[in-house]
Amino acid sequence: MSELTTAGLWLAVIASGIYHGINPGMGWPLAVSAALLSRRAGELFRALGLLAMGHFAAMIGILLPFGAMLTLFVWERQVRIGAGLIVIAAGIYLLINRRHPRVLARIPPGQLALWSFAAATAHGAGLMLVPIYLGLCQAGDLDAGHQAGATLMTGNLITAAAVSVVHTAAMIASGGVIAIAVYRWLGPKFVSQSWFNLDIVWAVSLILVGGIGIASIGYAR
């Protein structure tokens, strides 16, 4: 596993953050709406902060259990394959079940962090990071076999936190730039102009990421 791979994986963490951030479904229009309704630009940043919290919680909530499982290194290969299959299954599920969602609409507009957590979880946004994260854990632990389980655990947890932070930062920065631009210059018309149905692209992204995760196991060994 080369430094190049590690750099590539971190790039993927950032790229997926930008991808999630610019998707209106992850919440930037809510920041615009909050600022317009209160007539205060400060509300835009408060809303972005809450959206970031929810998104971060959704990421780390998915990554931690996988990080913990990975320390059972006897089963490492199975965990990686299992993770890949779960991500693929989530993609297939989203591909088949393309109904207009109702659950998110039930969350009150005042609870942005909860909304952001639910939106990310419902779309499998956290799952998209799992294979990348597992790749990073592997890249960092070439001599995993020689390390104590506890050290490995700590390392994986730190990586999970780092991946979630970097991903969320990229997500909120990209979404935030759009929100500010719409609030200040582009106007609400941009909301409907820029909104594309990414359902299929999103589902296929999950299947691809899961597939690459499984394929890379053979390559890494």
Added chain:
Amino acid sequence: MTLRPDPTFHATAKLAMQAPVENFAYTLMLSADFSQPDGLAIVDVNPESKDCGKIVHSVTMPNKGDEFHHFGWNACSSALSPLNGHPFLERRFLIIPGMRSSRIYVVDTKGGPTKAKIHKIIEPEEVFAKTGYSRPHTIHCGPEGIYVSTLGGGGPDGTDGPPGIFVMDCQTFDVIGRYEIDRGPQNKQYDFWWNLPRDYMVSSEWALPPQFENGIVPEDLLSNKYGHRVHFWNLRERRNIQTIDLGANHQMALEVRPAHDPVKEYGFIGVVVDTTNLEGSIWTWWREDGKFHCEKTATIPPEAAAKDDLPPLLQGFEAVPPLVSDIDLSLDDRFLYASCWGTGEMRQYDVTDPMKPRLAGSVHIGGITRKTKHPSGGDYRGGPQMVEISRDGKRVYWTNSLYSTWDDQFYTGGIPAAMVKAEVGENGGITLDKDFYVEFPEGYRSHQIRLEGGDCSTDSFCYPSV
């Protein structure tokens, strides 16, 4: 599922005003004696068209006795709510409830208004079984799909339990179930609307089915037993959070018209008649520090009349009440239109200051005693009733029938269907278009109008107009 949001969805009311104008209107036709099936008429309203003012297509239902009244779209600008995160619906299906039969028709308008056809029929039994409600009425598209208000509860006369609102899926049109989790003191229902980003809903009260189905019950009216309260709800918690009693003499609080710009936390409601003096009134409600308030902000006086010119119902009063049966607010929240169905007047109020509506325009047409003819010479019976404003606020359309059995009590000669149009002046004022007088098939009455691409009583906007 579409790749882009429907082009007729607009983030703000202002954007909707700037969108291309309507070319067609959808108008409900009902057979008041139930001898013919009810229908949907598609009226050409494009002034450039040779068929302007004519019915160019109609959809006739396969049943009789439905009694069409109000209707609405499966999806509107509310789909752009940032909370939904998924605006990929089409404004394509008209949801048309039969107010007497409790049957609901879904009409597909794909391919253009003149290609409209029945897509699905929801039988009354499904509505009864899944909601315990009957007599569906107002349709709004919102966060959880299609919301339908009902006027009746269970049982044959609709008094077994209170009426309420139920939710339907906006794609499959399956009836999902009741809306209310905690209805508080609400026990009658008529209209409802909301402020989506502020997360509240407002609902009004007309009457229970025995009070309207066989005609207005004068004893009930004079003893103030019709609805006179306004209910405020936490929209997503589905909870009644406040009820305001307008006073028992303010009988029948009907249309709820919130400001279209969600930054404004006020709206209007029309009251049909004050039983102490026969006045009609317009009320303004607003929210301040989380509390709702409601005040009478405009009144319309009755007009004296000779006993012999009046229907038996009104002879004792020797006056014609204005009967404010419908109100509608332009998308810029500037002009509120009030139908005075009794006196035969359409009023236009400037509500720039919502607490001080100022009469800005008026036209007379029909009326119980005035019987004003249309400038085309058309013998318009009834009065101005269901009113709809074009998105740009420049044209106002209305029809003349109120409700089958009530029509005959107030207008004993019957009310053949009519639909007219008025032009709005740059700074207010309205004048009837003498060339626009829609002829309907024999035996029908006309009710609510919907405009192609949305109008001033369908769409809910999620972003402030800036």
